[in-house]
Amino acid sequence: MSGTNNRDIRWIFVLLAAYFTLQVGVRLATSHSLDLDEAEQVFRSQWLAAGYGPQPPFYNWLQYAVFQFAGVSLAALSVVKNLLLFIAYLLYGLTARLILRDKALVAVATLGLLTIPQMAFEMQRDLTHTVAVFFSASIFFYGFIRSLKQPSLASYLIAGIGIGFGLLAKYNFAILPAAALIAALSDARLRPRIFDWRLVLTAAVAFVITLPHLFWLKDNLDFATARTLEKMTASGHASYPAQVAMGVSSLALATLSFAGLTVAVFAIVFGRSLRPALTVGSQWTRLLERMMLVFLVGILFLIVFGGAAGIKDRWLVPMLFLLPLYFCLKIEAAGVATERAFRRFIVIVAVIMIGVPAALYGSVAAARFTGHYERLNRPYATMLESLRKQAEPAAILAGDSLLAGNLRQDIPGVPVLSVDYPGFHPDLTGRRPLLLVWLLPKGGSEALPPDMAEWLQANLGASAPEALVIDAPYFYRRGDDRYRFGYAWVNQHP
Known part of the structure; x- marks a missing residue:
């Protein structure tokens, strides 16, 4: 094994902690004004409710609690978001460590999340509920993989917490645990982990976490779903075939904008060895493939039977956040040497880690030259x-x-x-x-x-x-x- 492979992965988490601390500093230095999602959090933190509208209340509850202790401020907003992102990356890295032997690939998988524009840039710029989805997906995925690899009461409990938080973050999160369940059931070696009495604990924990909101949802279903359905089905007066075509093309575009940069980075970093690696598989790559396929089928069902015409790229977070890990599992299965690729990758990550905060600050500060105001x-x-x-x-x-x-x-x-x-x-x-x-x-x-x-x-x-x-x-x-x-x-x- 190379020196990189033997290196402990704790440095990744130190690097990410420094990066997210920098993001808090940049946000505070950029402007005192709030963007849409930030302002919504501050406005709605004046009262505590079991539901607030088209988005479930996980982020609102969390932000409300922090404001109660720390007071209403931009710093409290920014710290909550970046702490959630840091924990999500941390859990993603721990999940990668469970199923990848090569430590260099664990680092590439974890830091590879920064190559996804919706996660590296958009989540910093103004998203809140999508950040909560990513946070919840990372908790669930860690618990899920641990339950398959090192089953324990704790692993099933973690998966249940992830599902509970996820359903309180965004309703479309439900497709992720469903996809995971179907993917595991279709593998004879993993099936016993699903037919395990501890799965009752997973379901019970998820149910208890979502219960207050479920009571509210029962009486406010129209209020909660109307705006999302309106956004999804905004096809004007298009015919059914045209609506399906719009839905499928918006899904293809969303997938491309979400995954395109990541694919390009892996192609640059691993060069010619990437293409043959994509034809090799392992038990874990096949599991992730089935998960992504089921998720995709779920969205296609929404398009064909639910009238969805506009799929937004950020809705794909619970599926495509698996992409960097999936590529790394493929590369490891193919036995590709990682030393040189790792060095190339770190250069790209360094550019992203400097470029994203600079772009976030620059997009606002450049107004003094351009006269274009955000x-x-x-x-x-x-x-x-x-x-x-x-x-x-x-x-x-x-x-x-x-x-x-x-x-x-x-x-x-x-x-x-x-x-x-x-x-x-x-x-x-x-x-x-x-x-x-x-x-x-x-x-x-x-x-x-x-x-x-x-x-x-x-x-x-x-x-x-x-x-x-x-x-x-x-x-x-x-x-x-x-x-x-x-x-x-x-x-x-x-």
Whole structure:
């Protein structure tokens, strides 16, 4: 065995810990403003609920708990996300170590996750529920492989925790344990691990974890699934064959955008030895192939029988996160020498580890040269500071959840409501003045938005107040570029 193979793999986890710590630092240095998913977490952490809408509540519960202890802040948001990602990578590495003998390939499999754009870049940029899916999938997959290789009460318990968390993270997670079950059942040597009394423990743990949300789901099924179904089935008035064609082509595109870079990196790193390696197999490669196939069939069922027309690449996380490990298992089965390939791979990983934080920061900071502004360039805090000099709001009504979350971050003691989310309605009796704030698109009307006027009439019996405009300089602005907000004060009387 080469020196690389004998090297302990703990260095991978030290490297990843440093990388995710760097990501927290970069996020805090980039902008104080919040993006869509971040703002949603801050807004919805004002109350605890068994369900919040189209996404299950795992991430909301976790973030709520952290805010209770650490206070509402961008740091608390960023640390939670990067800690979840670090634990997911750690468990992925431990899973790889269970079924790969070559330590260099364990490192390649684990760090290979960074070659997936949706996981390395998109999860850092703004995803939350998808991060929770990846975290849960890593827990489940570790428990699943351990139950097959070194079965114990703990391994079945870990698999159950992963399933419970996963179902609370995103509903489409359910296809992963189903795929794993079918894949293991179709291998005679692995079947006894499924027909094991400890599987009852797996099911029981998953059931107990999801129980509070299941009660909520029973009464709110339409509310929970409507938006996802709407996104999936957005095929306009296309005929059935056209809808299926749209679904299949969106799945092919999603798979390509998810897996393309990883395939390219492995092709560069392993060169000519990769193609013959793909024809070799082992018990573990066959298991993963069956899992990915069942997952794929599950999505095809959604397209053919469920009317799904638009499959998003991030929905493939519970299936395609297996890809780096799958390639490494193939390479090991083929007996490919890894020393030179490993050195090449580390260079690519170093480029990614420097490039991703730089791109995340650069996409916002470059606005001072380009004049192209992202959501993180918007000056929510500056605007709120100016308005608080006029009067101290006792409650705030925002035009949408993005604005609501951003406002709450800077005034955590005041209830912030959003017109687009009717699920939060604290008692506003005696809370005055009420501040109304909304975003003003370029060239749009400066009048009070009709939905805000309706909300005021329906909830407070108040007539529309005078609409005013405030602007504040963008973060990383070019020249004196400013962003405009509409606002109004309601001196609400009990």
